[in-house]
Amino acid sequence: MISTSSKYAIKGVLFLAMHSSEAKKIMVKDICTPINVPQAYLAKLLQELSRQKIISSTRGPKGGFYLSDENRSQPLIKIVHAIDGQRRMNACVLSLKTCDENRPCPLHKLVSPAKKQFIKSLKEKTIENLANNIANGISFLPL
Amino acid sequence: MISTSSKYAIKGVLFLAMHSSEAKKIMVKDICTPINVPQAYLAKLLQELSRQKIISSTRGPKGGFYLSDENRSQPLIKIVHAIDGQRRMNACVLSLKTCDENRPCPLHKLVSPAKKQFIKSLKEKTIENLANNIANGISFLPL
DNA sequence: TCTTTAATATGACAAATATCATATAATTCC
DNA sequence: GGAATTATATGATATTTGTCATATTAAAGA
Numbered sequence: 599m600i601s602t603s604s605k606y607a608i609k610g611v612l613f614l615a616m617h618s619s620e621a622k623k624i625m626v627k628d629i630c631t632p633i634n635v636p637q638a639y640l641a642k643l644l645q646e647l648s649r650q651k652i653i654s655s656t657r658g659p660k661g662g663f664y665l666s667d668e669n670r671s672q673p674l675i676k677i678v679h680a681i682d683g684q685r686r687m688n689a690c691v692l693s694l695k696t697c698d699e700n701r702p703c704p705l706h707k708l709v710s711p712a713k714k715q716f717i718k719s720l721k722e723k724t725i726e727n728l729a730n731n732i733a734n735g736i737s738f739l740p741l
Numbered sequence: 742m743i744s745t746s747s748k749y750a751i752k753g754v755l756f757l758a759m760h761s762s763e764a765k766k767i768m769v770k771d772i773c774t775p776i777n778v779p780q781a782y783l784a785k786l787l788q789e790l791s792r793q794k795i796i797s798s799t800r801g802p803k804g805g806f807y808l809s810d811e812n813r814s815q816p817l818i819k820i821v822h823a824i825d826g827q828r829r830m831n832a833c834v835l836s837l838k839t840c841d842e843n844r845p846c847p848l849h850k851l852v853s854p855a856k857k858q859f860i861k862s863l864k865e866k867t868i869e870n871l872a873n874n875i876a877n878g879i880s881f882l883p884l
Numbered sequence: 885t886c887t888t889t890a891a892t893a894t895g896a897c898a899a900a901t902a903t904c905a906t907a908t909a910a911t912t913c914c
Numbered sequence: 915g916g917a918a919t920t921a922t923a924t925g926a927t928a929t930t931t932g933t934c935a936t937a938t939t940a941a942a943g944a
Binding site: 599600602605608609612691692693694696697701702703704705706707708709711712713715716719720723728731732737738739740 | 742743745748751752755817834835836837839840844845846847848849850851852854855856858859862863866871874875879880881882883
Binding site for chain 4: 766768769770784785787788791792798799800801802803804805806
């Protein structure tokens with residue numbers, strides 16, 4: 599459904615949401631350990647997100663990655679679309695090209711409501727929303 | 742969530758459910774084309790399912806794969822457990838070892854109800870159920 | 885302006901997963 | 915019992931995906 603890369607990206611962004619600000623940028627090497635993602639791999643992912651303006655970054659001393667207020671207000675699905683592309687998440691469970699509401703595959707009815715609900719959540723919930731949950735002890739971001 | 746192998750296996754089994762019987766066994770080479778799965782790959786998967794008694798088979802002339810009545814009455818989840826193992830399907834969205842109801846990851850609440858519902862369906866619906874849907878034009882099994 | 889710092893770009897390497905090939909064993913039919 | 919047929923077992927190859935390494939570019943501070 600979502601790739602390992604997207605999972606890592608989400609973890610990274612949530613970490614930034616919790617610990618960074620325009621005034622307090624964070625380097626990859628200080629993010630990778632607490633979220634348990636290989637440094638070079640995380641770097642690549644954050645670079646991609648930065649290029650797509652989903653997170654912010656500056657280089658040089660005092661530089662690093664961070665989230666602007668605008669970044670924070672974006673829905674989670676932007677992250678997975680940025681990393682996995684639009685298709686992956688919407689693909690049929692059996693990966694059938696022809697599967698849709700009109701010609702559903704045998705599993706379509708079993709999965710469709712669940713997946714729609716999940717995608718809806720990803721579109722509605724912002725990065726900030728989830729970060730707040732973590733801050734309030736409602737959810738956890740361990741290794 | 743479920744692997745390509747499981748998808749292929751499900752397609753294969755549903756094809757057998759529709760076209761085979763104890764009296765009418767079918768060879769892999771006659772299954773792979775209509776469901777659009779590479780022959781040798783499908784063979785391997787069906788062999789595994791056969792070994793785990795999820796489908797039936799006999800070798801030699803007039804042999805092939807088929808579904809007994811008992812086979813048909815089994816829930817779908819058996820197929821995916823046989824191919825992917827028990828863990829994969831139940832794993833956390835972010836692949837966090839420590840994620841559970843007590844210490845949910847940030848995405849847990851967004852995904853959990855959807856996934857539970859899907860797994861429940863896989864446990865309830867039998868191979869026969871889905872085959873009937875296909876037979877009745879409610880769902881479709883194309884390439 | 886020079887040095888240091890940290891992101892960026894690019895591509896090589898590794899591991900996992902999907903795909904294919906070959907030899908063997910069991911069953912049928914003659 | 916022998917030839918043909920089809921599943922089984924095992925392992926090799928290819929592709930995808932994840933991981934790592936290196937050189938380059940931009941910013942900061944002296």
